[in-house]
Amino acid sequence: MNCKHIPNLLSPLLDGELSDNTAAQVRAHLDTCLVCAAELTAMQNAVALLQTDAAAPQLPTPDLYAAFQQRLVTQSTQTVFRSGRSRRASPAWLLPRLAVCVVGAVCVGNTLWHKFSPYNRAERYLLTAASSLSQNSAASPMHVNEIRRYRAPNGREFTRFFNTWWHNGYAYTRASEQKPPAAGGDAANPVDFALSYGYSTPGGVMLSWNAGNPANNLVRFDWVPSDPLHPINYAVQYNADRCASWFQQIVAHGKTAQAQVKVRDTSSNSGQYTLHIGDLKAGLKRSDGPEDTIDAPDALTMWFNGEGSLHHFQELRHSERGEPLREDTFVDYPAQPLPQIAAPNVPRNRPVVLAYKLPRITTPVPSEHLVKPVWLTMTAEEKKEVRHAIKIFAEIWRAHNAARLRNLVDTDRLLEITRPDKRAGLTSDNIWQRVWLDHLRQQPQWQYFAINVDFAFEAAPPLLDEVPFNVGEWNLDHTLPGLNVLAWVNAGLADGQEYKTGIRLYLVKRPTGWKVYQFGLMHTADASTP
Amino acid sequence: MTNEAAMPLTISPDSEDQTLIVQFLAGEERAFAALFRKYQGRFLCVARRFLNDEGEAEDVTQETFLDIYYGLRGFRRGSSFHTWAYRILVRKCGERRKRIARRGPVSTSISMENLRDLPAPEDLPIADSLLIQETLQRLPDEARMTLILKYYEQLSSEEIAEVLNCNVGQAKMRAHRAKNALKDLLKPLWENKE
Numbered sequence: 001m002n003c004k005h006i007p008n009l010l011s012p013l014l015d016g017e018l019s020d021n022t023a024a025q026v027r028a029h030l031d032t033c034l035v036c037a038a039e040l041t042a043m044q045n046a047v048a049l050l051q052t053d054a055a056a057p058q059l060p061t062p063d064l065y066a067a068f069q070q071r072l073v074t075q076s077t078q079t080v081f082r083s084g085r086s087r088r089a090s091p092a093w094l095l096p097r098l099a100v101c102v103v104g105a106v107c108v109g110n111t112l113w114h115k116f117s118p119y120n121r122a123e124r125y126l127l128t129a130a131s132s133l134s135q136n137s138a139a140s141p142m143h144v145n146e147i148r149r150y151r152a153p154n155g156r157e158f159t160r161f162f163n164t165w166w167h168n169g170y171a172y173t174r175a176s177e178q179k180p181p182a183a184g185g186d187a188a189n190p191v192d193f194a195l196s197y198g199y200s201t202p203g204g205v206m207l208s209w210n211a212g213n214p215a216n217n218l219v220r221f222d223w224v225p226s227d228p229l230h231p232i233n234y235a236v237q238y239n240a241d242r243c244a245s246w247f248q249q250i251v252a253h254g255k256t257a258q259a260q261v262k263v264r265d266t267s268s269n270s271g272q273y274t275l276h277i278g279d280l281k282a283g284l285k286r287s288d289g290p291e292d293t294i295d296a297p298d299a300l301t302m303w304f305n306g307e308g309s310l311h312h313f314q315e316l317r318h319s320e321r322g323e324p325l326r327e328d329t330f331v332d333y334p335a336q337p338l339p340q341i342a343a344p345n346v347p348r349n350r351p352v353v354l355a356y357k358l359p360r361i362t363t364p365v366p367s368e369h370l371v372k373p374v375w376l377t378m379t380a381e382e383k384k385e386v387r388h389a390i391k392i393f394a395e396i397w398r399a400h401n402a403a404r405l406r407n408l409v410d411t412d413r414l415l416e417i418t419r420p421d422k423r424a425g426l427t428s429d430n431i432w433q434r435v436w437l438d439h440l441r442q443q444p445q446w447q448y449f450a451i452n453v454d455f456a457f458e459a460a461p462p463l464l465d466e467v468p469f470n471v472g473e474w475n476l477d478h479t480l481p482g483l484n485v486l487a488w489v490n491a492g493l494a495d496g497q498e499y500k501t502g503i504r505l506y507l508v509k510r511p512t513g514w515k516v517y518q519f520g521l522m523h524t525a526d527a528s529t530p
Numbered sequence: 531m532t533n534e535a536a537m538p539l540t541i542s543p544d545s546e547d548q549t550l551i552v553q554f555l556a557g558e559e560r561a562f563a564a565l566f567r568k569y570q571g572r573f574l575c576v577a578r579r580f581l582n583d584e585g586e587a588e589d590v591t592q593e594t595f596l597d598i599y600y601g602l603r604g605f606r607r608g609s610s611f612h613t614w615a616y617r618i619l620v621r622k623c624g625e626r627r628k629r630i631a632r633r634g635p636v637s638t639s640i641s642m643e644n645l646r647d648l649p650a651p652e653d654l655p656i657a658d659s660l661l662i663q664e665t666l667q668r669l670p671d672e673a674r675m676t677l678i679l680k681y682y683e684q685l686s687s688e689e690i691a692e693v694l695n696c697n698v699g700q701a702k703m704r705a706h707r708a709k710n711a712l713k714d715l716l717k718p719l720w721e722n723k724e
Contacts, residue, residue: 011706039713046713050681053662061571065563068592072599 001025006036010043547611551602562602566595569612572683573619579678580623581630582667590626594619616685616693620675627671665715673708680705 009026012018018026030037550568553561573594577587597618605614666674672694679685679693691701 007710008706011709015705017702042717043709043713046716047709049662049716050677050712053659054682054684056659061574062588063567064570064574064588064592065566067588068566068595071592071596075596
């Protein structure tokens with residue numbers, strides 16, 4: 001026991017709250033320490049002063065009851081005049097109540113916004129489309145198992161995202177220029193190979209692979225997600241038959257699930273594609289059939305809904321002479337690693353963009369089952385919105401491209417076809433076919449000519465992006481909230497020269513009206529094109 | 531033996547309070563008047579010592595009884611009335627103290643410098659009273675209220691804990707700290723005097 005401990009023990013000592021042993025130690029110290037003894041004396045004096053004052057006669061107490069009664073009456077009167085409001089309805093009480101009201105109003109507003117907002121309606125579109133797909137595809141019933149909401153970018157992020165995607169996101173590798181065809185390849189038929197990547201979706205990455213001529217090819221790679229706990233969703237899209245038909249399929253699964261998709265290419269006799277997807281590895285293998293009938297580019301595009309990096313990219317190419325695929329014919333690219341692909345810094349978990357998860361699909365899905373019923377199942381209001389968007393689109397289209405496209409497209413016709421009230425029985429088929437046929441008559445020198453207007457409703461997964469669908473097909477393209485409009489003119493001559501021009505607009509419906517973003521304008525033309 | 535044990539409670543038994551409360555709730559305003567007159571002196575005394583202002587103390591006392599008047603209908607039977615009422619009083623005093631502080635510094639009639647010229651504490655009881663009252667005002671609110679409840683109202687540590695909404699150990703600790711603080715304030719005055 002020393003002087004440090006004593007000050008805290010003096011008061012308990014005076015109150016008799018110390019144990020006998022401790023009290024004895026304190027007293028022993030006080031007997032020997034004058035400083036601490038003085039502290040005890042001061043404490044005793046202070047307590048004695050308090051007790052003396054407490055015992056002293058108090059000031060006379062006035063009778064407050066009369067004043068209290070008067071106050072009681074006054075307060076009761078005020079309560080009456082306040083029309084039932086509590087006497088506690090003073091500002092000090094009003095503030096928390098006001099805060100509660102504000103919070104309640106915000107909650108109600110938030111609920112109403114989500115109920116009636118375009119985002120919610122987008123989800124309805126998606127479900128409608130999926131339902132119609134299921135009903136119309138006898139061979140392959142498709143069910144939407146899960147709809148997940150992702151965050152949608154705000155305006156600034158949106159602009160940055162698409163600028164990156166459109167202008168800077170692609171990296172081409174022309175294999176034919178950098179290295180000769182691999183053993184077993186067709187040296188007389190050089191291969192153009194392009195591997196592109198970019199940010200097709202917020203928080204996701206797109207990987208696109210295109211090969212020139214090989215009939216048999218297999219792509220293998222590993223996709224390593226940055227977040228090992230984040231399940232990966234894939235969307236896969238590939239084409240065949242001279243780009244005349246695109247098939248698209250959506251496969252979503254977790255890290256450990258596997259899915260396999262077989263799609264029969266009904267428009268050619270080349271057999272079938274087999275797509276293996278499983279456990280972060282994907283490959284596209286084409287085999288079987290007389291390969292010499294295939295001379296159009298083949299392509300594979302995959303989207304990943306998470307950040308990550310690409311490793312071990314391998315391409316197996318083969319000649320068109322029907323030689324079997326062999327492991328030793330793989331072209332490996334270890335010396336040319338792809339750069340780390342980092343998705344834009346878009347925080348997750350802010351709802352809006354929808355992703356839908358489909359079960360394992362193993363049966364062929366004809367393309368016509370994918371898109372046609374959508375328009376027919378729309379409500380009048382939904383169709384009205386689409387028409388409105390097309391009208392906006394067409395106006396912008398005309399403003400930007402009138403001079404360039406004058407010889408190709410009568411853009412007024414785009415407006416005209418947005419008025420289906422003049423065309424009873426209009427369907428998604430005859431709209432575009434009519435345009436196509438008209439222009440075939442006007443431009444007989446074109447071997448093929450297509451106008452693709454691809455619009456999508458707000459929603460959906462960071463999985464799909466635009467596909468230049470050809471005539472007669474609609475694509476319910478779920479990319480981002482808003483109305484996604486892509487117009488594409490793709491014309492070609494018999495010698496392979498082609499003219500392409502396109503514009504991509506993004507229309508976002510806001511409470512105050514439509515907001516239009518133009519984020520893509522592409523134009524390529526050979527000298528021989530008009 | 532503790533001080534609480536040595537000094538019997540002067541607060542009347544709760545049974546009497548309960549009877550008055552039952553009568554008041556049955557519609558007898560006179561029962562509330564009896565309660566009022568029974569406790570007004572104590573409440574006023576606490577408020578005076580805490581606020582050091584007669585007018586404010588009377589006002590706070592009336593406000594306390596207003597709250598009691600309106601709150602008695604929700605008062606739990608069997609609870610201790612006087613600790614419940616003291617809790618209201620302590621809350622009212624605290625609120626009033628904050629309101630006074632917002633208005634500006636409190637003007638006191640006697641400064642600490644003047645106190646040094648007063649007779650020694652043991653000589654004049656009135657000087658004692660002024661000295662202790664002025665010193666109490668220099669204590670933090672919590673310490674001041676603890677000392678008032680303990681020494682002037684002679685509440686036990688358990689009752690203080692209930693009034694101040696803390697446990698008994700904390701109530702004792704607050705009392706010790708308050709006494710230490712009071713001693714530290716008074717000691718220089720006495721030393722100067724010597």
